[in-house]
Amino acid sequence: MIERKVIQKSxxxxxxxxxYYPEVIRGLSITGWHFVRNMWSHILRYVFFIxxxxxxxxxxxxxxxxxxxxPVARLRHRLMLRADGTIKCVACMMCETICPCNCIHIVxxxxxxxxxxxxAIEWDLDLLRCCFCGYCxxxxxxxxxxxxxxxxxxxxxxxxxxxxxxxxxxADGALSVKFKAQKELQEVVMR
Amino acid sequence: MVxxxxxxxxxxxxxxxxxxxxxxxxxxxERKQSAVxxxxxxxxxxxxxxxxxxxxxxxxxxxxKMIVKEDWIPPKANKTLHTIAPIAAFFPVLLVFAVIPFGxxxxxxxxxxxxxxxNINMGILFLFAFASLSVYGIILAGWSSNNKFSMLGGIRxxxxxxxxxxxxxxxxxxxxxxxxxxxxxxxxxxQNELLFGFIPKWGIMVQPLGFLLFxxxxxxxxxxVPFDLPEGESEIIGFNTEYSSMKFGMFFMGEFMEVTxxxxxxxxxxxxxxxxxxxxxxxxxxxxGGEIPLPHLVVVILQFxxxxxxLLFFCWFQQLVRWTLPRFRYDQLMNLSWKQLLxxxxxxxxxxxxxxxxxx
Numbered sequence: 001m002i003e004r005k006v007i008q009k010s011x012x013x014x015x016x017x018x019x020y021y022p023e024v025i026r027g028l029s030i031t032g033w034h035f036v037r038n039m040w041s042h043i044l045r046y047v048f049f050i051x052x053x054x055x056x057x058x059x060x061x062x063x064x065x066x067x068x069x070x071p072v073a074r075l076r077h078r079l080m081l082r083a084d085g086t087i088k089c090v091a092c093m094m095c096e097t098i099c100p101c102n103c104i105h106i107v108x109x110x111x112x113x114x115x116x117x118x119x120a121i122e123w124d125l126d127l128l129r130c131c132f133c134g135y136c137x138x139x140x141x142x143x144x145x146x147x148x149x150x151x152x153x154x155x156x157x158x159x160x161x162x163x164x165x166x167x168x169x170x171a172d173g174a175l176s177v178k179f180k181a182q183k184e185l186q187e188v189v190m191r
Numbered sequence: 192m193v194x195x196x197x198x199x200x201x202x203x204x205x206x207x208x209x210x211x212x213x214x215x216x217x218x219x220x221e222r223k224q225s226a227v228x229x230x231x232x233x234x235x236x237x238x239x240x241x242x243x244x245x246x247x248x249x250x251x252x253x254x255x256k257m258i259v260k261e262d263w264i265p266p267k268a269n270k271t272l273h274t275i276a277p278i279a280a281f282f283p284v285l286l287v288f289a290v291i292p293f294g295x296x297x298x299x300x301x302x303x304x305x306x307x308x309x310n311i312n313m314g315i316l317f318l319f320a321f322a323s324l325s326v327y328g329i330i331l332a333g334w335s336s337n338n339k340f341s342m343l344g345g346i347r348x349x350x351x352x353x354x355x356x357x358x359x360x361x362x363x364x365x366x367x368x369x370x371x372x373x374x375x376x377x378x379x380x381x382q383n384e385l386l387f388g389f390i391p392k393w394g395i396m397v398q399p400l401g402f403l404l405f406x407x408x409x410x411x412x413x414x415x416v417p418f419d420l421p422e423g424e425s426e427i428i429g430f431n432t433e434y435s436s437m438k439f440g441m442f443f444m445g446e447f448m449e450v451t452x453x454x455x456x457x458x459x460x461x462x463x464x465x466x467x468x469x470x471x472x473x474x475x476x477x478x479x480g481g482e483i484p485l486p487h488l489v490v491v492i493l494q495f496x497x498x499x500x501x502l503l504f505f506c507w508f509q510q511l512v513r514w515t516l517p518r519f520r521y522d523q524l525m526n527l528s529w530k531q532l533l534x535x536x537x538x539x540x541x542x543x544x545x546x547x548x549x550x551x
Binding site (some may be wrong): 020021024027028030031032034035038039042056057058059061 | 227229230232403407512514515
C-alpha cells in the first residue's frame with residue numbers, strides 16, 4: 001500500500017499575522033538575540049581576549065583556513081603507479097566508455113612488460129567537462145585512477161589549461177603534501 | 192554680529208559632518224551588523240598594508256570606486272534631468288537636518304546658543320515639505336533614464352512615498368494636538384515634563400498608537416528593505432539602474448542619511464529628544480525625593496550624549512528591521528497604507544481629541 005504524504009496546506013494568515021506587529025516583534029527578537037549573543041562573544045574574545053568563549057560566527061576564512069574534507073569526498077583525479085614505477089593504467093578504456101561527460105581521452109600503446117598488454121601513453125582529462133561523478137573510479141579494474149587529490153582551487157587561465165595530461169595527473173600526487181593537513185591522504189607518495 | 196554668524200556656521204558644519212559621517216558609518220554598520228546578526232564576520236578583506244580597521248577600509252574602497260568610476264549617461268536619456276535627479280534625492284534630506292534640535296540652549300557667559308540651526312514656528316512642516324521633495328529625485332531618475340524598468344521603479348517609488356507621506360503626516364497630528372505646537376524645540380522641551388508626577392511625558396507615552404503608526408510609515412519613507420520596492424535590487428529592477436559612479440553614490444548616501452533622519456525624528460518626537468528623564472537645568476530632581484545638582488555645561492553635554500545615544504539606537508534598530516523582514520508585495524504595501532494605516536491614523540486623531548476634551 002502506498003503511503004500518502006501529508007500535503008501542507010497553503011498558509012492562512014491569522015489575526016496575529018494580519019496586524020503584523022506580534023510576528024514582526026517575534027522575528028526581531030530572534031535576530032536581535034543573535035546580535036546580542038554574537039556581539040557579547042566578539043567583545044569577550046577581541047576586547048578582553050578571553051579566547052575560550054564560543055566564537056560569534058561560523059565563517060571559515062577559506063583560503064587561509066580550510067574545513068576538514070570528508071573521507072569520502074570526490075576530489076580531483078590522479079593516476080596511480082605500480083611499485084616498479086610504471087603506470088597502473090592498462091588502457092582498457094573502461095573509464096573512457098563509462099564517462100558521461102566524455103572528458104577522458106586515452107591513447108594506448110603496447111607495453112614491454114609481458115604481464116601487461118597495453119598501457120596509456122596519453123591520458124587527458126578535461127576538467128571543464130568533468131562532472132565529478134566518480135564513475136571512472138568505479139569502473140577501473142586496476143585501481144589506476146583515484147579521486148582524492150585535495151586541490152579545491154580548480155582554476156585555469158584558459159580552456160586548454162584545464163585539460164590535464166598524463167604527466168600532471170601522475171605527478172600531482174607529490175604536490176598533495178601541501179594539503180596533507182586537511183585530507184588525511186594515506187598515500188601522499190604515489191605508490 | 193560676526194560671532195553670531197560664526198556660531199551658525201559652526202552649527203551647520205557640525206550637522207553636515209554628522210549627517211555625512213553617519214551615512215558612511217551606516218554603510219559600515221550595514222555590513223558588520225548584518226554579519227553579527229547572521230553569525231557571519233562581514234567585510235574584512237580590503238586592507239591598507241594589512242590594516243583592516245574592522246572593515247572600515249572597505250568603505251574607503253567603496254568611496255574610491257564610486258569617485259573614479261565612469262559616469263555613464265545612457266544614450267537618448269534626458270541628460271539634464273538625469274544629472275539633476277540624484278541631487279534632488281540627496282539635497283532635501285540634508286536640508287531637513289536643520290530643524291532637528293540636538294541639544295538644549297547652551298549658555299556661555301551672556302551668550303545663549305540654541306543647539307539647533309533653524310528654530311522656526313513651522314519646524315515639522317518644513318521637514319515634511321523638504322522630505323517629500325525627495326520623491327522628485329526618484330521619479331526623475333526613473334523617467335530620465337530611458338529605461339522602462341527604471342521608469343516602473345520610479346513610478347512604484349513615487350506612489351509608495353506619496354502613500355506613506357500621508358500616513359507620516361496624519362500619524363503625527365495626534366502628537367501636535369497633545370503638545371499644541373509645531374515647533375520642534377518646544378515639543379522637545381514639553382517632553383521633559385512629568386505625567387502623574389513620575390512618568391516622563393515622552394511622545395510614546397502620550398501617543399502610543401501614533402508611534403506604532405508612524406514607525407512603519409517612516410520606515411517606508413526610507414525605501415529600505417521591508418519597503419524597498421522602488422529599488423528592488425535583486426529581482427524587480429529599480430529606479431537607479433542606469434546610474435553609475437557618484438551619481439549612484441548620492442542615491443546610496445541619501446538613503447543612509449534618511450535612516451539617520453528617521454532616527455533623529457523618532458528621537459525628537461517620541462523619545463524625548465535630548466532629554467534624560469528627571470534631568471533639568473539645575474541637575475537631576477527625582478520624584479521620590481533627592482536631587483543631584485550639576486553645572487550647566489555638564490547638563491548640556493549629558494543631554495547631547497543622550498540625543499546621540501538615542502539616534503544611534505534607532506539607526507541600529509532600523510538596520511535590525513532591514514536585516515530581519517522580507518519585502519512586502521506591492522499590493523500588500525498599498526493595502527497596508529490605505530486600508531490599514533490610514534483608518535487607524537484617523538481613529539488615533541479622534542481618540543486623541545476625545546481624551547483631550549475629557550481630560551483637559
